[in-house]
Amino acid sequence: MARNRIKPQGGFELTAWYFMRISGLVLVFLALGHLFIMHIANNVENINYAFVAGRWANPRTGWIWRLWDMSMIALAMLHGFNGLRQILDEYVHGAKARVAVHTTLWMVMTTLLLMGSYAIWMFQVDKAYVDQYRALNPAAASASAAR
Amino acid sequence: MSTLLPEPHAYRPGKLAKLRDGLRYQGGIGQWSWMFHRITGIGILIFLIIHVIDTFFVVFNPALYDHTVAIYGGVFNGQYFWPLRWAFRLAELGLMATVLYHAINGVRVILFDFWSEGCKYQKESFTAVMIVFLALMLPAAVVVILPLASAPDHMVKVPENTPVQP
Numbered sequence: 001m002a003r004n005r006i007k008p009q010g011g012f013e014l015t016a017w018y019f020m021r022i023s024g025l026v027l028v029f030l031a032l033g034h035l036f037i038m039h040i041a042n043n044v045e046n047i048n049y050a051f052v053a054g055r056w057a058n059p060r061t062g063w064i065w066r067l068w069d070m071s072m073i074a075l076a077m078l079h080g081f082n083g084l085r086q087i088l089d090e091y092v093h094g095a096k097a098r099v100a101v102h103t104t105l106w107m108v109m110t111t112l113l114l115m116g117s118y119a120i121w122m123f124q125v126d127k128a129y130v131d132q133y134r135a136l137n138p139a140a141a142s143a144s145a146a147r
Numbered sequence: 148m149s150t151l152l153p154e155p156h157a158y159r160p161g162k163l164a165k166l167r168d169g170l171r172y173q174g175g176i177g178q179w180s181w182m183f184h185r186i187t188g189i190g191i192l193i194f195l196i197i198h199v200i201d202t203f204f205v206v207f208n209p210a211l212y213d214h215t216v217a218i219y220g221g222v223f224n225g226q227y228f229w230p231l232r233w234a235f236r237l238a239e240l241g242l243m244a245t246v247l248y249h250a251i252n253g254v255r256v257i258l259f260d261f262w263s264e265g266c267k268y269q270k271e272s273f274t275a276v277m278i279v280f281l282a283l284m285l286p287a288a289v290v291v292i293l294p295l296a297s298a299p300d301h302m303v304k305v306p307e308n309t310p311v312q313p
Contacts, residue, residue: 007260021260024253032250035243040290044235045220045299049209052202073199080192087185112199119206129209132306139300 016082023075030072050133053125066120073116081109176273177266180252187249194242210305217303225304233295240291244284251276 008014038047055065088101159168170182204212217223219239221232255272259265265272 021257024250025257028250028254031246035246039239039243040287043291043294044216044239045294048216048303049205049213052205052212076195077199080188080195083185083188084192087189108196112196115203116199119203123206126209129306133209133213136304136306137302 016086020079020082023079027072027075027079030068031076034068034072048133049126050130052123053130056120056123057125066123070117070120073120074113077109077113077116081105175269177269180255180273180276184249184252184256187245190245191242191249194245210307213303213305217305220303221299222303225302227299227302232299236291236295240288243287243291244280247280247283247287248276251279 008017042051056062056069058065085102085105088105089098092098092101159165201212201215204215218231219235221228221235223231255276258272
């Protein structure tokens, strides 16, 4: 072990230590790939409901995008909230305060993870809405048809 | 496993002195990269919370989702505001820089954990992080900022919400 590096000795903290490193490495590809697709290959001005529908509800590749997004949100939520827990543990020392902090973090994390999972798995295309949107925005419709 | 840690840093009394001592903990590039890693981590988490909530709209209210992403493109209630578009484009670039730094520096941290000699190359590895960061960030900045030079392709009009058709 190198000098000055602290690794937990065992238990939950060691599991968390390994989880942070493994999830971090996976997220390098998932999150940077997501950023590339959304902000370089596309941009905030052509991402809309029809774009999301075209990805998640695609009969051939939809499951890949849903699996990608599901893995990304699960890993990112656990990685992010565990990171915040580690930071707060260094500043919050009281037993009661720690219970309050950990409980809040777990509750917020679980709620967000459930919201994200629900959106990813329960998504169904509202075709009437997409047609209405395309009729109102002919330029957007031709732009998405060209893709 | 041996933990050859230096003696604990002596903090002077008083909140301000404590903060100043804390910021100078060990000092050097290792400390600043660590601090940036934390700050960017918290920043990404705050963004992530907002992002999960706005993407949640997609499943129960398409019009609300389109209204929200139209704001990100500078269109609010069917009207285009250029400062809004500029602000979101710059924030977008900031987000990309934040995630990119956290990702590359995270890989550096993992290298230190699994390669015991790694810590000796603290400065060199941080220079490498910065080179990779700039090499990826500069082209990204051009792609994100360049469209601001011209008007947006189209104005976004959001229709009234319709119930989900299964």
